[in-house]
Amino acid sequence: MNLRYGLNPHQRPATAIPVDPHRRPFRVRHGEPSYVNVLDAAGAWQLVREAAAALGRPAAASFKHVSPAGAAVAGGIDEVTAATYRLDRASISSVTSAYVRARDADPKSSYGDFVAVSEPVDAELADLLSRVVSDGIVAPGYEPGVVATLSRKKSGRFLILEADPTFVPPPTETREVYGLRLTQPRDPVELNRDLLAGHGLPDSAVDDLLLGLVVVKHTQSNSVAYLRDGMTLGIGAGQQSRVDCTRLAGAKVDTWWLRRHPALRPPAPGARIQDVIDRQMSLAEPAEWRRRLDGVAFVSDGALPFPDNVEHAARHGVRYVAEPGGSLRSDDVAAACARLGVTLVHTGVRLFQH
Known part of the structure; x- marks a missing residue:
């Protein structure tokens, strides 16, 4: 996958290459990712996938600079959150509630975030995202019409990634730092x-x-x-x-x-x-x-x-x-x-x- 640039715009060219050429954790549905987008998407998707499995509820995260600004599982929203984001408390979908609860933890830090949700994106969440400042999203799927709605965001530059929920990462992790290759087992703790x-x-x-x-x-x-x-x-x-x-x-x-x-x-x-x-x-x-x-x-x-x-x-x-x-x-x-x-x-x- 060719990337727009590395950590900074002057770091070009930049690429992301699957360890297994036959499997990749997500595919691009719209937009062109940067190096940081890929890091945020990978971290955010792992968080929501693990949280949803551990708690048995849809999960969402609002990521900035490779860490979550907020995270939550689906649940009720209070009147402040409902009024702030102009949502109906009585009919809000589970995936929308998870994200708005995650974003409302620290909305100042979530300005321009990368979104991750553990369930397919519905029209309600797409409408919410069209009204807030964010840079991209990773999710396991998108309801009909949602990709078209989101692709108009940021003058067509909003990044849409679709995660493969069946993807199993390799048992070891490797990174290269200053001429050194560091390898360790992937964290196995449940x-x-x-x-x-x-x-x-x-x-x-x-x-x-x-x-x-x-x-x-x-x-x-x-x-x-x-x-x-x-x-x-x-x-x-x-x-x-x-x-x-x-x-x-x-x-x-x-x-x-x-x-x-x-x-x-x-x-x-x-x-x-x-x-x-x-x-x-x-x-x-x-x-x-x-x-x-x-x-x-x-x-x-x-x-x-x-x-x-x-x-x-x-x-x-x-x-x-x-x-x-x-x-x-x-x-x-x-x-x-x-x-x-x-x-x-x-x-x-x-x-x-x-």
Whole structure:
């Protein structure tokens, strides 16, 4: 597959060559992909495919710069999301609900995203995508007429990829960096509810933590995710300090929650989506409103090295934490969880992505 260019426009020519010449993970239905498009499509498709299999519901992801800005499984949408994206809460399709819940986690970061959904794209989702700023989509199929609708987006430059849901990747992964060829087994870990068993967690918390594990597995390390009701509220990616990830993602949670303050809803009828998203939050008591958020789950791709991660997370309504465990201060982290009323799960599985 010839690509428009590499990571930057001056890096030409660029290509993507299937490891198996007889099988490829997706085919181009419309447009011309770039190097970054291929990376985003591959990462996003793996995330939604794994999330849908683990949770038994359609899944969606909004990818930017090789990490998800948001991810979710299908479910109900609240009045803020419905008004922002001009959707009917009573009749929204499952695949549309999954994507809009994923995008609404961090709509500022999702501006110009690459979309992935685990189910075929229907007309409702195509209509939504025609009204938001995004660069492309990967999905296992498209209902009649949808490709034609989406191909008009971005003056015909919107990229449409169709994933092969039966594709099985090779057992080893190889990359070349600065004259070195690095090879490793593909990550074989299966993320399922068994990793979270034995802690007396409610089913909703198990689902949120499981989704979080899938999300951080496909997010640039260091990474953490806050989740509630089957969707991310904030993702922190690629920071050198884990607590910086925790604080960055926590700020996104605050923004998501403040948008639901009664003084800021519903959005004005007919307002542009991005105008709604960018409204200034000038509240008299934002701290008091933040304290009302509860039942949030928190997942880390690596061991929490200090209790400060838990202390910061608890300020954003976190009541459940899943992390590998095994750090030098794991006992201190556990003590902080006990003090703050947070249930801690050690999965024993690190999920670094670089």
